[in-house]
Amino acid sequence: MDPKIFNRFRELVYAKSGITLGPHKAPLVSARVARRMRALSISSHDDYLDLILQDDSGEELIHFLDAISTNVTSFYREPDHFEFLAEALQRWQKEGQTRFRIWCAAASTGEEPYTLAMTAMETLGPTLRDFRILATDISTRVLQKCLDGTYLQSKVQGIPPALLSRYFSRYNDDAEICYSANNDLRKIITFKRLNLATPPYPMKGPMDVIFCRNVMIYFDEGLRKSLAQEAKRLLKPGGYFIVGHSESLVGSAREFRVIRPSVYQKP
Numbered sequence: 001m002d003p004k005i006f007n008r009f010r011e012l013v014y015a016k017s018g019i020t021l022g023p024h025k026a027p028l029v030s031a032r033v034a035r036r037m038r039a040l041s042i043s044s045h046d047d048y049l050d051l052i053l054q055d056d057s058g059e060e061l062i063h064f065l066d067a068i069s070t071n072v073t074s075f076y077r078e079p080d081h082f083e084f085l086a087e088a089l090q091r092w093q094k095e096g097q098t099r100f101r102i103w104c105a106a107a108s109t110g111e112e113p114y115t116l117a118m119t120a121m122e123t124l125g126p127t128l129r130d131f132r133i134l135a136t137d138i139s140t141r142v143l144q145k146c147l148d149g150t151y152l153q154s155k156v157q158g159i160p161p162a163l164l165s166r167y168f169s170r171y172n173d174d175a176e177i178c179y180s181a182n183n184d185l186r187k188i189i190t191f192k193r194l195n196l197a198t199p200p201y202p203m204k205g206p207m208d209v210i211f212c213r214n215v216m217i218y219f220d221e222g223l224r225k226s227l228a229q230e231a232k233r234l235l236k237p238g239g240y241f242i243v244g245h246s247e248s249l250v251g252s253a254r255e256f257r258v259i260r261p262s263v264y265q266k267p
């Protein structure tokens with residue numbers, strides 16, 4: 001890809017999603033937009049850029065960001081965070097709390113919000129009534145996967161077998177074995193598109209816990225700071241802001257109490 005064109009793609013990605021693409025990412029961008037360009041029968045990157053910029057509906061921009069975003073995720077990824085959540089929920093329940101709100105801020109294809117839902121069901125059991133998970137992502141493609149809630153057998157390996165049979169229905173789709181999330185999980189999750197690069201976010205809170213894992217690594221310091229400020233606004237006092245293990249709040253840590261690496265608490 002021509003370096004000038006790559007820079008225009010980079011600037012567009014940064015302006016619209018806050019994602020910072022390193023200078024060596026030209027082959028990645030080229031590979032990721034190739035499929036979309038083929039679908040549109042467009043052969044030049046220049047023409048594709050023009051199409052995105054001239055599309056007033058913003059639809060092509062969404063397709064473009066869908067193609068660019070990295071969606072790696074898995075069930076029970078970084079499992080200590082779910083153990084931490086279970087302990088917090090138990091403690092709050094003992095203190096008499098009956099309303100619980102969790103925001104999963106980069107839900108990807110749904111493995112994280114469904115893991116949050118299983119953790120809540122297992123921890124709060126039949127007392128789980130006023131419990132809601134808001135799961136958001138910038139990519140409409142991954143949100144559709146969240147809504148489908150159906151995963152190949154190879155993707156559900158991280159779910160303990162007892163939970164897999166309790167919360168998922170197994171079926172054969174052609175030659176593949178698939179697992180589909182049961183209504184018990186689905187009914188407590190709301191999926192919505194939300195761009196973390198455009199604070200302030202439209203929610204009011206208060207939230208008990210925000211999972212914002214493995215997405216801030218793509219953002220620059222300015223956006224990380226505004227995200228952390230929004231998290232602070234939305235959390236209840238004593239609520240938790242949880243980031244990925246390879247991430248940290250650095251510049252915004254003063255606003256929070258550091259409970260352990262990657263787990264922060266609103267004072």
Ligand SMILES: C[S@@+](CC[C@H](N)C(=O)[O-])C[C@H]1O[C@@H](n2cnc3c(N)ncnc32)[C@H](O)[C@@H]1O
Pocket residue numbers: 016017018019069070071072073074077105106107108109112136137138139142194195196197212213214215218244
């Ligand atoms: C690597 S995945 C992490 C998924 C999950 N949180 C986890 O830790 O397994 C990053 C997700 O962030 C989303 N993302 C990237 N930029 C975003 C933005 N500006 N607003 C919202 N989501 C964004 C991507 O679409 C992708 O699904």
